[in-house]
Amino acid sequence: MSNCAAPWANSWIPPFAAGSKKNWRRRNKFAIAIGKGSTPSAGPDRRFACAFAAANPSGLSADVDGNNSLTENVGVPQEVKGDTDILIECRDVHKSFGEKQILGGVNFKIRHGEAVGIIGPSGTGKSTVLKIMAGLLAPDKGEVYICGKKRHGLVDDEEISGLRIGLVFQSAALFDSLTVRENVGFLLYENSSMTDDQIAEIVRENLAAVGLKGVEDRLPSELSGGMKKRVALARSIIFDNTKEAIEPEVLLYDEPTAGLDPIASTVVEDLIRSVHFKGDDAPGKITSYVVVTHQHSTIRRAVDRLLFLYEGKIVWEGMTHEFATSTNPIVRQFASGSLDGPIRY
């Protein structure tokens, strides 16, 4: 069983009502993928060895040669030179659906401490990249490395341990028939030996951390869109605090601010930052995160480095502040929203 927390699944959850943990377990006889591999099997040294080395103190992310600069020679597979701070690497990843090739050789690395945005035109494969990173989809060709280890299977890969990977879906993906408490505490109800009271308390704390109080007994249908996204965020950062050591976690957000008004977007963007930047004090040790977004405010506020995906490849990568001044015609067109340029709809 892997230590990589499986992402949230949403579409098939059987409808059931609230109840005790025992009933909960009985009702959930279907294997629920969420976090099923989160029980540590490796010792703390192994768990943290890959993640806590060489965090870049500048907050900038360097390319493979250590240059903190815009990288134009993208899309070329690069040799890992003993980079102990690389948490996730996609190497020459290809993916097609039917006859249609979506990804045609995607290469990038997510390092310890990074806040990375993936941007690009609609339908270009950004969500597909997140699903491949999370282990929900397998590449047709190419490899995904988790802490330097090649992933052979998907979320339940036996070989992979020491890093949890969570995916926060665009739709918030709350379970409609469960209360907010049950949604947020889902991982713990499923995987921990915590009591109902302990789980209720940690759920309350996590909801407070995202600015929500007194909503535990509500159903998702009783929440606004922004509240749902915050509940999804609370769910993504929950962890079993009775364990001695918590694996570092990379969180993958698929359009976390889509459909929100500007102020609600700011709240979510700051929350994404806050659970990351509090370091050891952060709930669940969110080591790094990746955000797929179209929103300029989210690009500016929530991420430091950008990967631009276009026609199946990363065609540009650089720091967020370089995005607006890039001379790359694809980036310029995208940043300005112009109809003139290489991107055709």
Ligand SMILES: Nc1ncnc2c1ncn2[C@@H]1O[C@H](COP(=O)(O)OP(=O)(O)OP(=O)(O)O)[C@@H](O)[C@H]1O
């Ligand atoms: N499971 C699937 N089966 C078939 N086609 C799929 C599947 N998943 C994605 N696609 C197709 O792959 C392409 C890329 O989809 P994806 O959702 O990754 O794009 P995206 O860049 O995230 O788009 P957007 O910005 O509009 O959310 C689309 O044409 C989509 O229809």
